[in-house]
Amino acid sequence: MWWQVTQLAKPKGIFDRELEWAELARFAADDRPGATLGVVSGRRRQGKTLLLYELARASGGFYFGATEATATESLRRLGEALGAYTGAPGPVQLADWSAAVDALLALGRERRVTVVIDEFPYLVRAARDLPSIIQHALTPGRPERTESRTRLLLCGSALSFMGGLLAGSAPLRGRAGLELPVQPLDYRAAATFWGIEDPSLAIKVFAIVGGTPAYRREYVQDDAPTGPDDFDGWVVRTVLNPARPLFREARYLLAEDPDLRDVALYHSVLAAVAEGNASRGGIAGYIGRKATDLQHPLTVLEDAGLLLREPDPLRSGRSSYRITEPLITFYQAIMRPAWTALEQRRGADVWRRSQRRYLSAVLGPRFEDIVRQWAIRFADPDVFGGIVAEASAAILTDPSSRTSHEMDLVALGEPPLGDGPRPLLAIGEVKWGRRLGVPDLDRLRRVRGLLLRRPGVDAAGARLLLASAEGFTDDLRRTAAELSDTVLVDVARLYAN
Incomplete structure (x- = not known):
């Protein structure tokens, strides 16, 4: 090359x-x-x-x-x-x-x-x-x-x-x-940099510190989890430890940018996104502002590289926001609500109480993002029947039943040279803490059926992807083995060459 x-x-x-x-x-x-x-x-x-x-x-x-x-x-x-x-x-x-x-x-x-x-x-x-x-x-x-x-x-x-x-x-x-x-390291490079070989552990660590190289050395004094059983202890003695520089780093990331003047407002916006409020209306409702008042703070956070706006490929004019820096997500979801207790060195108690919140607000969304990265950067094109140009979450509305279907992955191919619909290569369900089974595959089939009638995308060859850190039922594995349009992705596959 x-x-x-x-x-x-x-x-x-x-x-x-x-x-x-x-x-x-x-x-x-x-x-x-x-x-x-x-x-x-x-x-x-x-x-x-x-x-x-x-x-x-x-x-x-x-x-x-x-x-x-x-x-x-x-x-x-x-x-x-x-x-x-x-x-x-x-x-x-x-x-x-x-x-x-x-x-x-x-x-x-x-x-x-x-x-x-x-x-x-x-x-x-x-x-x-x-x-x-x-x-x-x-x-x-x-x-x-x-x-x-x-x-x-x-x-x-x-x-x-x-x-x-x-x-x-x-x-x-x-x-x-x-x-x-110069971007942060991707999830695969970060695992190598941290010396972590267990895929599940690598994802858990990445969901907190991301791919910032300095967090591996100076900020934790070269302290890395020795294995899966050491993850909880590592979080308490490094990220939640007031004596470590990493403890206050998320706050400093906002204070360092000269354009982030109203720090309290920006913290509230990021907290709203960390809580799962991805739309402008949802963010506005969370912080008690009008949606029209958020144009400036959202733009500033985007320009600062802390927030990313992702257009919904299935709903024109709609978009969602996500935090780009994992450490900020972790801070807003876990540390900020319990800051006093953490400063009093009660990190172990805070971490014990925060497990459900960590899974839903930090680990789950970051795992979805990792799967989308894998689809774009690392998956063989044969997996999707083409090169994935874009991958994002999306919501499909069924006007006949007035129901909405959330999809954790919508993978699009390159736009056509002339007029015509854009190829939809795959739709997917991504879950960290739940085994996926045949009912999940059936739901994706129904959604694909709706997409076949939708203008703007060509879903005729769309693959059905199911990704889970907990694995898959035996019935789903047997069914997928007999189908050419079904892709199963576990954590090991995300790191396989």
């Missing part, structure tokens, strides 16, 4: 991230004349700094990590770093940010140089015109750009800010040759 061939070998200390490293290495190795710009974004704790620091080191480049400081102090720190990098007898004197950007471009006059500015939003907070200054510096035809081969990478964790850096009429729109998001 193309991403396996790069001029810079990925350091052994970086887990996974082959695609991200390959993109960064290709950008840094671009030998064309002229300075170029790249933007790297992602929530905190995903390993962006490690990636960029190692890239700068491997390529002999320059790395500067910004901090919260005044413009004057930031310029002084940058000048000191430039002086040390170039071997100058002292700090480089930078009169203003225009001079600073030109000094960074000047590093690439003699050779191709990777220049990393980490935590770029801190600099812009002190110097609002910095993006415009960079835009001007990268103006086509300007000698400072054309005579340089600086590969300038701007990195930041404030997703709402970084997302707007290249959008719409932003100054840097059209200037970047690389726009790289």
Whole structure:
């Protein structure tokens, strides 16, 4: 594959991230004349700094990590770093940010140089015109750009800010040759990273900490469950332990984004979603606001990467919301309602009382999401009779009986090139704590029958998927073995190659 061939070998200390490293290495190795710009974004704790620091080191480049400081102090720190990098007898004197950007471009006059500015939003907070200054510096035809081969990478964790850096009429729109998001590890990579081989245990851990690499090391002091019997103990001594950094992390995730000003409102919105209120109306009812008042907070949470809006593929104009960060779901559902008791170190009691809530509000929904990820990313196309382009939950309304049918999985294929319905590859039932049987398969058959008459989708070849962590009845297994349109997925299959 193309991403396996790069001029810079990925350091052994970086887990996974082959695609991200390959993109960064290709950008840094671009030998064309002229300075170029790249933007790297992602929530905190995903390993962006490690990636960029190692890239700068491997390529002999320059790395500067910004901090919260005044413009004057930031310029002084940058000048000191430039002086040390170039071997100058002292700090480089930078009169203003225009001079600073030109000094960074000047590093690439003699050779191709990777220049990393980490935590770029801190600099812009002190110097609002910095993006415009960079835009001007990268103006086509300007000698400072054309005579340089600086590969300038701007990195930041404030997703709402970084997302707007290249959008719409932003100054840097059209200037970047690389726009790289660094996402959390997927559920399979996370299991490997945590060293967990038991599939059920891996899902339970992922449902709490997700795929954020930092939560494996510093935040729990390398404490991982030793096996299925150690899971409850691990939760109490790490996630619910006030002495561990992970205990307050979900709160800090909201406090760190500068666009999340009304923190109480955003916590309430997230709590509503964690309680199963996925629609805008449901969220509004939970927090006591009008649905029309939620446009701004929902948009801000989406821009911050904490909330995801998923259109319902079967109901035009309808959508549902889900929390993207598992730790926030766990905090809102389990920790926030019992915060005082947790601070009093009664984590074991809280956890014992929270089992039913954990299964329904945390583990069950995350298991559904994992099955949808599997359908899109890991399942063989032959399983569904085609490549799954989208997978989501959906609600089908039967107008004749005025009943609604909830589906945990609706897998759609690629849109047709011309006019015509979109192929519906599969519908599914996903349950964590219940064995599935023939009645569940019969229900899916009835729903598929309704979909055959529905315009907009072609359900003629739709497979029927049943996924369960508890397994399946013998009758269902025998029935499925005789049918080509039925797919059974247990936890082992989700991790099988």
